[in-house]
Amino acid sequence: MSQMRHDxxxxxxxAEGLFWMARYLERxxxxxxxxxxxxxxxxxxxxTDAWFGLIRINADEKNFAARGFSPDATHVKRFYLLDRGNPxxxxxxxxxxxxNARTLxxxxxxxxxxxxxxxxxxxxxxxxxxxxxxxxxRLCTRLKDGVQAHTGITEGTLYRxxxxxxxxxxxxxxRADQTTRMLDIKxxxxxxxxxxxxxxxxxxxxxxxxxxxxxxxxFKRRSRASFSAEDVVHFLLRDPSSPRAVLLCVRRAESHLDxxxxxxxxxxxxxxxxxxxxxxxxxxxKPLGHILATGLHEYLDMVxxxxxxxxxxxxxxxxxxxxxxxxxxxNQTQGPAEAxx
Amino acid sequence: xxxLFRAIWPDYDPGRYFCELTRKRGGAGPVxxxxxxxxxxxxxxxxxARAQAAETELIDLGVTFTVYSDATAIxxxxxxxCIPRVLTAAEWSLLERAxxxxxxxxxAFLGDIYGPGHIVRDGVIPAELVYGxxxxxxxxxxFPVPHGTYVHVCGIxxxxxxxxxxxxxxxxxxxxSGVSYVIENRHVMLRTFPDLMAGIRLRxxxxxxxxxxxxxxxxxxxxxDDPQVVLLSPGIYNSAYFEHVFLAREMGVPLVVGxxxxxxxxRVFMRTTGGLRRVHxxxxxxxxxxxxxxxxxxxxxxxxxxxxGAWKAGNVAIANAVGTxxxxxxxxxxxxxxxxxxxxxxxxxxxxxxxxxxxxxxGLRYTLDNLHKLVTKPVGESGGYGITIxxxxxxxxxxxxxxxxxxDPGNWISQPMVGLSVAPTLADEGIGPRHxxxxxxxxTGRESWVLPGGLTRVAMKRGSLIVNSSQGGGSKDTWVLxxxxxxxxxx
Numbered sequence: 101m102s103q104m105r106h107d108x109x110x111x112x113x114x115a116e117g118l119f120w121m122a123r124y125l126e127r128x129x130x131x132x133x134x135x136x137x138x139x140x141x142x143x144x145x146x147x148t149d150a151w152f153g154l155i156r157i158n159a160d161e162k163n164f165a166a167r168g169f170s171p172d173a174t175h176v177k178r179f180y181l182l183d184r185g186n187p188x189x190x191x192x193x194x195x196x197x198x199x200n201a202r203t204l205x206x207x208x209x210x211x212x213x214x215x216x217x218x219x220x221x222x223x224x225x226x227x228x229x230x231x232x233x234x235x236x237x238r239l240c241t242r243l244k245d246g247v248q249a250h251t252g253i254t255e256g257t258l259y260r261x262x263x264x265x266x267x268x269x270x271x272x273x274x275r276a277d278q279t280t281r282m283l284d285i286k287x288x289x290x291x292x293x294x295x296x297x298x299x300x301x302x303x304x305x306x307x308x309x310x311x312x313x314x315x316x317x318x319f320k321r322r323s324r325a326s327f328s329a330e331d332v333v334h335f336l337l338r339d340p341s342s343p344r345a346v347l348l349c350v351r352r353a354e355s356h357l358d359x360x361x362x363x364x365x366x367x368x369x370x371x372x373x374x375x376x377x378x379x380x381x382x383x384x385x386k387p388l389g390h391i392l393a394t395g396l397h398e399y400l401d402m403v404x405x406x407x408x409x410x411x412x413x414x415x416x417x418x419x420x421x422x423x424x425x426x427x428x429x430x431n432q433t434q435g436p437a438e439a440x441x
Numbered sequence: 442x443x444x445l446f447r448a449i450w451p452d453y454d455p456g457r458y459f460c461e462l463t464r465k466r467g468g469a470g471p472v473x474x475x476x477x478x479x480x481x482x483x484x485x486x487x488x489x490a491r492a493q494a495a496e497t498e499l500i501d502l503g504v505t506f507t508v509y510s511d512a513t514a515i516x517x518x519x520x521x522x523c524i525p526r527v528l529t530a531a532e533w534s535l536l537e538r539a540x541x542x543x544x545x546x547x548x549a550f551l552g553d554i555y556g557p558g559h560i561v562r563d564g565v566i567p568a569e570l571v572y573g574x575x576x577x578x579x580x581x582x583x584f585p586v587p588h589g590t591y592v593h594v595c596g597i598x599x600x601x602x603x604x605x606x607x608x609x610x611x612x613x614x615x616x617x618s619g620v621s622y623v624i625e626n627r628h629v630m631l632r633t634f635p636d637l638m639a640g641i642r643l644r645x646x647x648x649x650x651x652x653x654x655x656x657x658x659x660x661x662x663x664x665x666d667d668p669q670v671v672l673l674s675p676g677i678y679n680s681a682y683f684e685h686v687f688l689a690r691e692m693g694v695p696l697v698v699g700x701x702x703x704x705x706x707x708r709v710f711m712r713t714t715g716g717l718r719r720v721h722x723x724x725x726x727x728x729x730x731x732x733x734x735x736x737x738x739x740x741x742x743x744x745x746x747x748x749x750g751a752w753k754a755g756n757v758a759i760a761n762a763v764g765t766x767x768x769x770x771x772x773x774x775x776x777x778x779x780x781x782x783x784x785x786x787x788x789x790x791x792x793x794x795x796x797x798x799x800x801x802x803x804g805l806r807y808t809l810d811n812l813h814k815l816v817t818k819p820v821g822e823s824g825g826y827g828i829t830i831x832x833x834x835x836x837x838x839x840x841x842x843x844x845x846x847x848x849d850p851g852n853w854i855s856q857p858m859v860g861l862s863v864a865p866t867l868a869d870e871g872i873g874p875r876h877x878x879x880x881x882x883x884x885t886g887r888e889s890w891v892l893p894g895g896l897t898r899v900a901m902k903r904g905s906l907i908v909n910s911s912q913g914g915g916s917k918d919t920w921v922l923x924x925x926x927x928x929x930x931x932x
Contacts, residue, residue, distance in 0.1 A: 109713040111701050202503075202677045205686040206696045214501050262714060366715050418714045 110262040114207060116419035117200045118263050122270035124197035128190050128223075129247035130278035131180055134158075134285065136240040137312035141289055141305065142173075151176040153288030157281045160188055177231045181239070190243060194223045209257035212250070219246040262364050265356045269414060272356075276349035277407045280400045282313050283336050287397040306332045313344045330388045333396065337383060337403075346403065347383050350376060353410070368417035375410040382406060445474050446865075449481035453865060455874040459605045461526050461864040466605065472527045479637050480524065485871060492523045492867050495633045504625050505683055519622055520915030521629065522866045525637075526877060526897040533644070533893065533921045536599065536607060539790035540881050541889045542781060544595050547614055547768045548885070549784035551591040555581045555764065565783050566776045570800070574773070576766030578729065580736060584753060586762050587660045588887050593724075593760035594653070595883045596620075596896075599791065601862035607791045608859065610878065612777070614769035615761060616726050619896040619916075620882045621687035624649060626918040644893030644921040649882070650691025653724070656886030657692070660758040661721040668721035670694045671711060673702070675727055675743045685726050692724075699727075704747030707754040722758040723748075729763050771820035771854050772798060799846055799853040808855040809843060815855040817842050830906065832858050861906055864917070866899055876900045878908050879919065894919035 134154060141150040151173040155164050160179075167185055169175035183189045198220045205213055222242070230239045251271075258264050289305050291298050310316040310332060319327075319335050319342075339345040354376040361369040382403065391399045443463040446453065455463070462472055483491075496518060499505075505516040528536070553560050554571050561568045571577060596617030598610040627646050631638060654670060661668035674685035676698045689696035701711050702720065710717035725732065731741040733748040751757045767773065773780075775796040778789045797804040797815070808815060812831050819827040829842040846853045863874035881895030897917040898908035908914040 109695070109711070109715065109718050111695055111697065112712045112714055113698070113701055114695075115714045199677065202682070202686075205503075205683075206689040210502065213503060217501055217503050266714075360714075364715065368714075 108261060110266075112419050114204060114263065115266040116415070117204045118207070118267040119270035119414070119419070121197050121200035121204060122267045123274040124193045124200065125247050125250055126271045126274040126278065127188075128193050128197070129244050130275070130282070131190055131193070132240040132243035132247075133312045133314075134278075134282060135177070135180060136237060137282070137285065137308050139236060140308045141285070147173050150289070153285060154180070156288055157284045158188060160186075163188065174231070177236070178228070181226055181231055182228065191223055191226070194220050207259075207263050209253070209259075211253050211257050215249055215253050219250065222246065262360065262366075265360050266418070268356055269353055272349040272353045273407055273411050273414075275344060276346045276353075277404055279313060279336055279344050279346050279349070280403050280407075282309055283333065284397060284400050285309065287400075302329070310335070313342075315339075315342050315344065318342060330392060333392065334388055337388075347380070350380050350383065350407075354380065357414075366418065370417075372410060372413040372417050375406070375413045379403075379406045379410055443472075443474070443477060445481075446477045449477065450865070450872045452870075453872050453874065455863045457603055458860050458874065458876070459601055459603055459862040460874065461601070461862055461877070462524070463865070464605065466529065466532070472529070476527070476637075476641075483634075483637065488523065488867055491633050492521070495521055495523055495629045498629060498632070499625070502625075503683065504622075519910050520901050520913075521626060522875075522899055522901070522915055522917045523630070523634065524865050524867060524872070525630065525918045525920045526864050526879075526899075527920045527922065528894065530922050530924045532607075535790060536879075536881060537891045537893075539599075539607070539609075540595075540597055540883050540891045542785065542787065542790050543597055543609065543612065543777070544592060544883045544885055544889050546777070546781040546784050547592050547595065547612065547765075548590055550780050551762070551765060551768055552586075552589050553784075554767065555591075556583060560780070560783055563783070565779055566773070570772055570776075571767060574767045574770055576729075576764070576770060578764030578767075580749065580753075581762070581764040587758065590660065590885050590887075591762040591765050592768070593656055593660065593762075593885050595885070596880045597883070598878055598880050600794070600859060600878045603860040605862070608794045609777070609789075609791055610794055610859075611771070612769040612774060613880070614765040615728065617880070617882065618681045618684055618726075619880055619898075619910075620649060620892065621684040622916050623882070623892065623894060623896050623919065624691070625687070626916060630918045641920075642923040642925060644923055646892060646894060649884075649892050650688065650693070652884050652890050652892075653688065654692040654694065656884050656890075657694075657722045657724055657758070657760060659886035660760060662755055662758060669711075669719060670722045670724065671697045671702075671720050673697055673699070673723050673725040673727055673745075675699075675731070679726075681726065688724070694724075699741075699743045699745050702745040702748070704745060704751050707747070707751045707756055709745070709748065709751050709757045720757060722760065724760050729766065732759075732763065771818060772800065772851075775854060794856045794859055797855045799855065800851040804855075805846070805850050808846065808853070811855075812839050812843060814858065816858050817846065817853055817855045819845075819852050820854055826911075828907070830858065858906075861908075864897075864899070866901070866917075868901075868903065870903075873903060875903070876906050876908065877917070893921040 138150055138154050148171060152171045154176055155161055155171070163186060164179055167179065167183060169179055179186050180189050182191065184191050186192060198216055201208060201213060201216045226239065229235060254267065258267065286305060286309060292301050306329065307316065310319050313336055315335060319332070322335065323331050335342060336345055338347045340348060342348060354373065357369045357373045357376060360366045361373065443465070446463045499518045499521060505518050550560065560566055561571055592614040594617060596613040596619065598613065599607050600610050601607050624646050657670040658668050670692065671694055672685055672689040672692065674682060674696055676682065679685070685696055695711065697711055703710050703712065703717065709720040709723070711720050727743055730738045731743045733744050733746060734741045735746050736749040749763070752759050774793065775798050778793055781787060781789045797808050799805045799808050808817065815831045817829045817831070829838055831839065834842065861876040861878060863876050865872045866875035868875065877897050877899040879895050879897055882892045884890050897919040898910070898914050899917055900906060900908045901913060901915045
């Protein structure tokens with residue numbers, strides 16, 4: 101009979117670290133996707149509007165103004181791809197992901213750690229030239245590649261105990277949130293006046309969003325020859341099979357929470373499970389026609405708020421207890437005493 | 442000097458120093474020729490390319506330590522030299538026994554000074570050196586520890602002089618670090634130099650984690666047969682954080698920080714996703730001062746309130762025990778040969794470097810009269826800080842050292858300048874001699890076990906005698922040849 105332990109425990113702090121590491125990296129991939137799609141939204145004379153739309157859908161207006169940037173294409177790109185002073189930038193997200201990875205080293209595979217280190221170094225070497233012209237799209241591709249390599253390595257090497265569930269929860273919630281933002285980009289997009297030009301431009305924009313959400317081909321297979329805005333929104337919000345659809349992410353999160361309760365006996369999952377159920381109902385309850393008529397942007401806002409509430413419930417259920425009273429405690433260093441003397 | 446080596450690397454000149462690779466040893470047996478042949482066959486250019494690959498690998502894997510200076514923290518890898526340092530089976534046999542002897546004496550000494558105090562009453566060591574020592578912890582008085590073991594993990598710094606004799610330079614009985622490099626260096630060598638290592642039987646180094654966990658289980662308070670062991674780290678900002686991760690992984694136990702632990706009813710628990718879980722043994726990599734704000738530094742945010750209370754109630758084991766710092770103090774070090782004799786009735790198998798204690802009048806006089814010949818060290822520092830090397834110091838530096846010693850003689854010792862042994866090392870000029878030392882690691886629960894080899898630290902700068910990582914030192918893989926190290930002729 102095997103002597104292996106069946107009751108391996110997970111520190112609350114590590115559960116939170118896994119949750120956030122996954123979120124930070126998922127955010128990097130989605131930022132790259134959003135930037136790539138924004139570039140294709142540039143229409144002559146309206147470049148600034150297209151790029152500033154990115155700031156708006158990320159609710160970064162204050163943050164952007166505080167950095168003293170002017171709202172033009174160059175500065176928006178720098179803000180997200182180069183600016184270490186912006187906590188929502190790619191370099192900052194990667195820095196945070198790596199800091200989390202450092203605390204999680206005892207739980208992570210060596211391959212995961214190695215790839216994050218190398219990816220972190222790549223992101224640290226992004227230059228202003230990489231943001232120009234056709235180089236930008238290549239950069240976005242490499243950023244996506246980096247996160248996808250991470251995701252793949254994690255899939256193939258991370259031990260699937262409790263920790264994996266928390267990692268997955270972080271990734272799913274972040275992805276759901278980001279897909280709502282991708283849809284929202286349409287809200288800020290500028291359309292031409294003429295009827296036919298407007299129809300063509302809208303089609304182009306929806307296609308670009310579908311591409312950004314990696315759903316273009318699947319959508320074509322599923323939809324009729326002439327599709328409507330409603331079809332695209334349905335696909336990104338409610339498709340049960342699209343990996344970036346909000347509903348699929350929420351359903352999987354719900355099932356993971358259920359496993360945590362069932363397999364690992366974590367009864368604290370209860371509140372989060374209820375939140376996830378509610379969010380799922382919210383996604384399905386109203387006809388899309390009604391949502392589009394009353395305002396997609398407002399609806400997406402509400403979905404985002406509920407995703408955030410689900411994340412908070414997970415925090416309350418599992419992560420809360422470890423936090424030191426004074427956050428400065430995390431920064432106290434021990435000095436050189438234990439340097440390799 | 443080995444003729445074969447001279448033929449391959451004609452510019453290599455260890456001078457008057459003992460060379461670990463090329464010097465013929467008397468009874469200990471030589472380093473085999475075919476090893477030198479293999480090194481030669483690889484050639485300088487390939488050595489450089491592979492060394493580069495090895496360093497890249499270490500960076501990618503984040504095998505780093507952190508250097509703090511001017512309020513900035515920099516992650517560095519410990520420079521790795523790919524030419525191994527070789528110990529023969531006979532050399533290792535002596536060092537292994539010497540390490541076990543030394544740890545036995547350290548534990549006996551600690552049990553005595555925190556107990557009856559015979560050694561002080563018998564006048565073997567001055568009372569003020571023990572009870573007046575900043576690292577003596579009155580809290581430990583008359584508190585028995587399992588198996589009489591205080592120093593569960595010990596690192597002993599050993600050097601080799603011009604004559605090839607080993608000597609102990611320093612004991613590290615608090616939270617010695619560096620063992621992770623021993624194991625990582627071997628892994629890197631196995632990946633980067635399979636041709637160099639093919640068919641050679643070396644004493645393995647990968648048993649360390651299992652041994653450490655076994656020792657930590659042996660000292661757990663009675664009851665569970667599978668006690669919960671944790672490693673307590675100051676966190677990711679500590680310079681040795683990588684090693685903490687490494688050891689937690691090798692042992693297969695959680696790496697915790699102070700905030701993960703809580704004491705209730707004199708029992709220690711960790712905070713998990715499923716609530717509080719009991720902890721039985723803590724391998725701590727935190728200095729005494731930081732362990733428990735209720736007992737030691739009240740401003741410590743790294744430790745656990747109530748931890749010492751739980752320990753004294755017998756509900757948790759802490760390794761190393763509190764208060765071991767009094768035994769590895771540089772002033773107490775001078776008495777180690779007498780301490781070994783007192784408790785074990787034996788001569789030290791590997792002797793100390795001759796040491797002059799400035800707190801004693803004759804030691805002070807001798808030190809001040811011979812400052813230009815001596816190495817002076819503050820007793821309370823580690824990491825090579827505050828050292829003055831007399832023969833290499835300027836007049837100003839000597840004057841500064843004199844002033845420091847006179848201001849506080851009790852804080853200083855001096856030792857003759859020992860010509861540390863050298864080994865061929867990849868350098869700008871090609872293959873050059875570089876000075877090195879050795880830190881074997883000893884784990885003690887019920888009994889002592891010595892990790893074969895240990896950490897070889899090498900001064901990467903030409904002529905430098907300071908091997909500390911914080912001062913630009915690097916490391917080498919340390920090979921202990923098994924008795925039957927090669928089948929046939931090893932080719």
